[in-house]
Amino acid sequence: MLVVLGILIFFLGLLFSIAWHELGHLATAKMFGVKVTQYMVGFGRTIFSRKRGETEYGVKAVPFGGYIRMIGMFPPKKEEEYGRTASSAPWRAMVEDARQAVAEEVRPEDSHRQFYQRSPWKRIIVMAAGPFMNLILAVGIFATVLMTYGVAQPTTTVSSVSQCVVAADEQVRECPEDAPRSPAAEAGFRPGDRIVRFDGERVGSWQELRRSIRDSSGTVSVLVERDDRTVTLKPELIQNTQPRLGDREGYVEVGFLGVTPNEHLVRQTPGEVAARIGSMIGMTAQKVVELPSKVPDLVAAIGGQERSADSPVGVVGASRLGGEVLSYDKFSVGARLIAMVQLLAAVNLSLFLINMLPILPLDGGHIAGALWESLRRKVARLTRRPDPGPFDTAKLMPLAYGVTLVFIAYSLLVLVADIVNPVTLT
Structure with a gap:
């Protein structure tokens, strides 16, 4: 029931995000006197x-999108174009x-x-108001969570002790029979120990x-606090083989102890929030650029192969x-709700970046057309040439139809993969 409830709540959150996006277009269009005949969430038959x-x-x-219908999206033909021979070309x-x-x-009256x-x-x-509404929603959610709830950060208190030594790139869930005991287990580390000094x-x-x-190897002295006393x-x-630190990929041979840190929530300052959100935007932009390269993984996932976590x-x-997320009983109810709203914020961040692509x-694409029109008019004024008039985006409709077909095909591919081989948190 929690899974079904979580799906329903998150789905309603996505519909709100779509409606919020279109509200940006609607409000600014009406503010500038453009007539808007429709404001719709979803496509197809009207419910x-x-x-x-x-x-x-x-x-x-x-419910896979939304739109507003503004009158006069394309300019009429220029007078000199009416006398030209009509073309039978499909485009x-x-x-x-x-x-x-x-x-x-x-x-006539409009x-x-x-x-x-x-x-x-x-x-x-x-045209920018829609995507920026998604950005505002994402930033608002992230900032609220980071500044009031906080971020889980590791401490020097031991949460768990590894019982054996296994290379990180082997990705096993249980200790193999021939695996040696970890240095921490051999030395007697316990969950709850707070490490005070390391090698002096x-x-x-x-x-x-x-x-x-x-950076260490061999025998070292570690001072820990345990039950109100210190133990050496x-x-x-x-x-041991461990992942590289930072954003670098791959593995490296480094010193290994075998303890996992406990975590506590730390509220972030406005400066830290800005840095984190900037990092999220950069990471999401990179993922958007990588979308075409994910097609082979999606096709393989539909065929039964393991689906990558970043699909x-x-x-x-x-x-x-x-x-x-909502059914994940290892977290408190509050933590699950926080995770859900952050997931919704991440979706809104993706919607912002995808919709800002200049196609x-x-x-x-409409923003790029308006910028090009503005540039042409400025150049015409500087060179004392006649005003070239509005940029005719109608001439780009064959390209728009092609892009739409590509988006539909990609969306269907993702939909099938989400049904037959979904990405899971586990």
Whole structure:
């Protein structure tokens, strides 16, 4: 039941994120006098709608996105284009069909309220408002959690003691029969021990202790606090294969003790929050760039092979993760809810970055068109040439249709993988 409840809650959070995104477009379009005829969450058949003023608000059957419909997205043909011989090329038909469909929405009394008539900076604000609403939501969630709940940081108190020595790249769950006992187990370390000194040097943090352990070998003296008394232990450190520190990939031979630190929550300062969110944005941007390279992994996962932990997930996969988080009984209820809202914030961060890509039909494609129009007009003024007029994004519709087909195919691939071989927290 907790899994189902978690899926439902997270799914509703995703729908809110979509509605929040479209609200940014809606509010700024109305602010600049553009007529908005529809505000919809979802695609396909309309389940519910109600008209308020000149705008119809509703929910559609396929909850994988949303849109607002603004009149006059494309400018009309220039006068000199009407006298040209009509082309029978399919791409030309696409352009004219799209232009005609947009023109049919414009009534005579609304002819001055079309989107393309607004200055480039206003159109940029309207199209950027949606993605930035997702960014605001993500930053708001992350900042609230980091500054009020905190971040789990390791301490110098021992949480658990490894019973054997196994290379990190072997990834085993239990100690093999022939595995030697760990230096910590041999020396008598216990959960709850607080390490005070390592090899004669006072320990200030887990990070310092970890570096000291990795740089050491042979017998060392470790002073620990245990049950209100101090105990000196003398483990004999060995070399073992461990992951590289930081963002570097791979493994390295380093000193090994065999203890896992306890963790406590530390509230972050505004400066630390800004640094963490900046790091999250950079990491998410890198993952967005890597999306095309994940296609082989998705295809292999559908075929039954193990799915990588950083594989892309869609609405279904993300909702399943939300359900898994809420049912994870090793965490408190509060910790599970915090994890769910942070997962929702991460999704909103991805929505922001993906929608800002400078390709149609994404918001970033319209922003790029408005920037190009602004640049052309400035160059024309500087060179004393006639105003080139609005940039005709209708001519890019064949490209937009192609990109849409690619996105649909990718989304279907992710959907199938999320159903047959989902990413799980375990």
